Amino acid sequence: MEDVLTTEAKLLCGALATGHALIGVKSTAALTVNGKPVLVKSSFRSPDFPCANQGSAGGKCSTFSLTAGTSTVLKVNNEPVVLATIAATIGPAGTLIKVDAGQSILHVKS
Numbered sequence: 001m002e003d004v005l006t007t008e009a010k011l012l013c014g015a016l017a018t019g020h021a022l023i024g025v026k027s028t029a030a031l032t033v034n035g036k037p038v039l040v041k042s043s044f045r046s047p048d049f050p051c052a053n054q055g056s057a058g059g060k061c062s063t064f065s066l067t068a069g070t071s072t073v074l075k076v077n078n079e080p081v082v083l084a085t086i087a088a089t090i091g092p093a094g095t096l097i098k099v100d101a102g103q104s105i106l107h108v109k110s
Contacts, residue, residue, distance in 0.1 A: 001107035001108065001109060002071075002083040002084045002085050002107060002108060002109075002110050003083065003084040003101035003103065003104060003106070003107055004033065004038050004039075004071070004074065004081050004082070004083060004084075004101070004103070004106045004107070004108055005038065005039040005081075005082045005083065005084065005086065005098075005101050005102055006027075006032075006033050006034075006036040006037060006038050006039060006101070006102035006103050007024075007025065007026060007027050007036045007037050007039065007102065008034075008036045008100075008102030008103065009025070009039065009098070009100060009101050009102035010022065010098075010099035010100040010102065011023040011025065011086075011096060011097070011098055011099065012096070012097040012098075012099055013090050013094040013095075013096065013097070023096075025039055025043050025044060026043065027039050027040060027043045029043075029076045029077075029081075030076060030077070031076045031081070033102075033103040033105050033106045034103060034105065036102060036103065038076065038081050038082075038106070039081065039082040040075075040076050040077075040079045040080065040081055040082060041066065041070050041079055041080050041082060042079055043082065044064050044066055044082070044088070045064075063089075063090065063091030064088060064089075064090050064091070065088055065089050065090075066082070066086065066087070066088045067087045067088055067089060068085055068086065068087035069082055069083045069084070069085040069086030069087055069088075069110075070082055070083065071083055071108050071109070071110060072109075072110065073108055073109050073110075074108045081108065083108060083110055084098060084101045085110055086098055
């Protein structure tokens with residue numbers, strides 16, 4: 001069983017080698033945990049968060065591709081929720097690092 005991510009999840013972009021930027025992802029999902037919407041797959045469709053290497057010229061993400069961590073069991077409006085097993089590649093040159101799911105109440109089979 002894996003924790004479902006909410007908007008309180010702590011996710012970092014590990015870009016290159018010198019720093020990590022916190023990623024703030026928004027969601028309007030009807031399902032909430034402690035009043036915070038869960039993250040669904042579409043929460044990551046249009047990256048609009050800083051994820052550049054803190055030591056570089058940086059900028060915003062240009063691509064964000066989930067490679068793992070969506071539920072095959074729990075969906076909101078027919079869209080899979082995102083789990084603590086999340087993995088992604090982030091462009092131009094980053095990888096996703098999950099620090100905290102943002103909640104520990106709702107657990108789902110992946």
